[in-house]
Amino acid sequence: MIRSMTAYASAETSGPTGTLSCELRTVNHRYLELSPRLPDDLRNFESVLRERIAARLSRGKVDLTVRLRSETRADALNVDGGLLNRLAQVARELEGRFPGMQVQFTELLRFPGVMQQAESDPETMQAALLQALDRALDALAATREREGAKLADLLRERLDAIERIVADVRGWMPQIREGLRARLESRLADLKQPVEPGRLEQELVLQVTRVDVDEELDRLTTHIAEARRVLGLKEPVGRRLDFLMQEFNREANTLGSKSIDARSTNAAVELKVLIEQMREQVQNIE
Template sequence: MIRSMTAFARAERAGSDGTLNWELRSVNHRYLEPHLRLADALRDLEGAVRDALRQQLSRGKVECTLRFSEANGSKALHIDASRAAQVVAAAESVASLINQPARINPLDVLNWPGVLASNGPDTQTLNAQALALFQEALDELTADREREGTELARLIGERLDALAAEVDALRALVPQMLALQRQRILDRFAELKLEADPQRLEQELVLLAQKSDVAEELDRLATHAAEVKRVLKAGGAAGRRLDFLMQELNREANTLGSKAFDPRSTQAAVNLKVLIEQMREQVQNIE
């Protein structure tokens, strides 16, 4: 299945320890480029998140944001009485050396490192929950990319059909246009009342017809268009292959335009370039 590189996903889960929230945003990029913004308490997840992205996606700039809001009362405060006693004893020992020392402030004791501690959520459990929730968000992002990719493939398919119609129409007109060109040259000689060597004139007309022959370009356009359809049907990470095919289609359309010798062939070349450019813009978003 063809995937787009543009998508958005969000996943949230509330628990006794608090609420986890993932937001994933994906846009087109030449390679896979993750940008992670994780809550401070969950920064250990970075490696696992990058691994999961590499396993499921191949291209795109992906912004992953994880927020964690702790539940009210999830942190129970605990005083290390032994540590507090040591701090008070040390403060009293110093106070005995001072004339009229200030009274010891209990808040100062609580602020001393190691006196006051809190039991937050279990880190290992929280990491596991956050990683499982990330997989849910990633699956949603992938599904979103697949839905948009299906639509992109449909739009490209419509333009491929229009391109094939242009190629077939021009192919049918080429003999008529060559005959008309030949007749115009003969009429011009007649108007100027010039006598030309019939054999030499025929050679020049053949050479001109060869220079104006666009059968090869039309065949290549048809071949490349068929390959684009095959790649779209095969699915997978086809963006780079499709981009290359768009370049080849554009090259053949340019050559076709340079050989144009009739307003109808000129217009056909322009129409083809417009269709190819429209497809190229859509291909830029394909993984």
């Protein structure tokens, strides 16, 4: 399954801990690189999140943003009545020494220990966080697969075009060799000195060997078949395709360097254009 490395997805879940939201943004990268942004009270779960993402993604630069919106309710807060009683006693004892002293209600609430917010269970928090992350990862995978299917179609179109060019060059080669023989015969005929018997055949064999591209065409055909096979695999194939693009480019360069005919020269140029287009698309494949 071809998957793109460029995608966005988000998900959220609500529970006793509040509302948790996870956002995932991914772009192409040679390896898997995760950049998490978590609230301070969720930092302890970073390693768990990293493991979960690494189990689902193999390549790409991943930006993870987690937000927590606490839904504070009156029954979720506890007031330490005993502490308030002690503070009131202290206030009465100091009233004579500090006449007119006033304490605001909100200041009392801010006194350490007066207001006690119910602590969330770490296991409950982790379960909620992973639930939101898994939903975001599912949505991300679906998006990456849709984009990957489009990339695969583009690559197959270019493979078909490369295959047509290879077939054209194969069909031209007999004419190119015959044209080479005619030019060589013309040059030898212009020589004033007599030509040794068999010289024409020797020169022809030498020249044909120098411009022979059958091996390059065969390798291109092999690379086309391999690329089509790789596109059908279920595992991440970005690195394999990237390597194949290098092999495609090497054969196209050799084909161009051996060309002695305008048709094969143009074919080599067109091959390089198609291969470069494929290489750019492959950079986005996981």
